[in-house]
Amino acid sequence: MGRVVTGWIPDFPVLACGVQAAEAVAVVHRDAVVACSAAARAAGVRRRMRLRVAQARCPQLRVVERDLAAEVRSFEPVIRYLEDTVMPRLEVIRPGLLAAPARGPSRYWGGEQQLADRLVAAVAERNLPARAGLADTVFTAALAARTGQLVPLGGDAVWLAPYPVGVLGLPRLTELLKRLGIHTVGQYAALPESRVSARFGSEGAAAHRIARGIEARPLTARSSLDEHTVAHAFEPAEHLLEPVTFVAKAVAEQLHERLAAAAVVCARLEAGVELADGRTLSRVFRHEGRLSTLAVAERVRGVLQAWHQAGALDAGGERGIVRLVLWPEQLSAATGRQGALFGERHTLEEVERAAARVQAMLGHQAVVRVELGGGRGPAERVRLVQFGDLDTGRRPPAGPWPGRLPAPHPATVFQAWLPAQLTDDAGQPVTVSGRMALSAGPAHIAVEGHGHAAVAGWAGPWPVLEQWWDRERGRRIARMQIAAADGRAWLLVIEHGRWWAYAHYG
Known part of the structure; x- marks a missing residue:
């Protein structure tokens, strides 16, 4: 492979959030920092750091959940500008990092140093900071871009x-x-x-x-691109982006199946759409590992949204997308993946494929995954997110959360609280005072739909006063754990003098 030039925009995930340069910001994904601002680094925050450690080092840290599709949308105008002004064909390694063959562009601009300077200047024209690096391999060039160096040929x-x-x-x-x-x-x-x-x-x-300075994926397997190209035609032309993104998952799944049948993998993937007015838009993505079905769908969605916002999809006369195409490039022999320990039979790729098939049959909402978050109650600590989507909802911070219920956790948390009654030996309702004192010891419990039972043991009550400054979201409750004589255990809450069954230990 010839020389490679890379362009790197430092802290691009932070810049894509539109925050102020002097603000201490960390972009996080799965409770780990993926990018942070200069102010956050000055306070000791680093990439791959756990969120709790980062917040301990920088108490004023602003935390933003990563939105990969938004980063792709923000990066796409930069890519199109560079293709128009510097070099015609670029590969997106990730938002904020790009690569391209350097041989032709360096000759055009008068040398490798001139090419690097022009690349940095072009990004600066988009009001973004950038650094460029050149080397014999993509990995070395990307590392060299962090310090703006040109690695000598063969070095x-x-x-x-x-x-x-x-x-x-x-x-x-x-x-x-x-x-x-x-x-x-x-x-x-x-x-x-x-x-x-x-x-x-x-x-x-x-x-x-x-x-050793050699590309990790050499071109050891040669085959026609048309043999593995997959496409989907829309009849009539599709005007909405979400159906195209959904189809991208199924098309990516077909691509992976074809590559697996041929015992090859691809390091680059070109995604393109053919428009009703005859134009074709495409973008090349590079990944040193395996671009999964979900990764392909996220990138396609991000670049489509960027084209839509820029008006590229509606620039011609007739509107709509008539065809979606995926072209695999840089094919190499598949060396396999190391199996899991202790005899697990299913790999992550198989889980992704099975989920994609279920979504294709039952709809995108049919498969969800669990995202853990902050909160005191069990229902607040778990979010259900559609498989393949980023968790863009409002998530409570990781903590600390004084008053959080310890393990063991309930087996069932009711989406709608069930009406309950807690009475004493005389059959009178048990109440809780403002100082968390019970009017009498609980003797009987009744939960709607689950019958009556004697109380064998209880713990609590524990007060919970949250968001008292917000009239709509503020809540003052007390919780109790009740063990019934029939073997059941309940988590009850009392609000405004009324008991509810919040969860069940089973």
């Missing part, structure tokens, strides 16, 4: 040698190498290739190639 291995093995981006491999006394990329590159493949598997072998 990737020497340039990478002093870096710690953690830059390879494989945490488990990094931990293992450190235990073996291998701390730098150069030490890892010096290991015999055959020993690396036998000891660390295909993932370790790919990282070893990177450490």
Whole structure:
């Protein structure tokens, strides 16, 4: 492979949120920091840091949940501008990081340094900071872009040698190498290739190639692109973006099945749409791993929304999308994936495929995943998000949450509280005073639809006073745990003098 130029916009996920430059901001995904502003870094926040640790280091930290589709939309105008002014064909590694072959553009602009300067200047014309790097491989060029360096021809291995093995981006491999006394990329590159493949598997072998300055996915498998290209035609032309995004999942699934049948994988993927007025719009995505069905759908959705906002989909006469096409590029032999420990039979890819099939039959809302969040009550700590979508809803912070119910957690949390009655030995309702004192010991419990039972044990009450400053969302309740003589256990709440069954321990 020839020389590669990369362009990097520092902290692009933060910039895509539209926050002020001087504000301490962290963009998080799954309770880990994926990007942070300069002010947050100055306070000690770092990428891959757990959210709770980041908030402890920077109490005034503003936390923003990552929205990958929004980042794609924000990055797309930059890509189109660079294609018009610097070089005609770019690959998006991720929003904020791009790559392209450097041979042709460097000749046009008068050299590699001139190409890097022009790339940085063009991004600056979009009012964004940027750095550029050149090397023989995409990985080295992306790393060089962080410091704005040009790695000499054939010098990737020497340039990478002093870096710690953690830059390879494989945490488990990094931990293992450190235990073996291998701390730098150069030490890892010096290991015999055959020993690396036998000891660390295909993932370790790919990282070893990177450490030696060789592309991790060489073009060892050759086949016609048309053989694996998949497409979907819309009749009549589709004017809405959501149906096209939904179809992208099914089309991506077909692509993965074809590649798996041919025992190949692709490092690049081009997604394109043919419009009713005869125009074609496309975008190339690169990924050093495997672009899953969900990853393809997210990228297609983001770039379609960016084209729609820019008016590119409606620029011609007749409107609508008539065809969606996915072209795999840079095919290489599939080396397989290491199986899970303890005999698990299903891999993540199989779960994704099964979920996509169910959604294709029953609709996008039919499959959901669980996202854990903050909150004191069990219902507040769990969110159900449609499989394949980003969790864009309002999520409580991770904590701390004084008064949170400890384990064991209820087996069933009712979406609508069930009316309940808690009475004493005389049959009088049990009440709770403002100082959390019971009027009498509970003796009997009755929950609508679950009959009556004697109380065998109880704990509480515990007060919960939340958002007292908000009239609509403010709530003052007390909770109790009740163990019934029939073997059931309940979590009750009392609000405005009335008892409700909040959850059931079963």
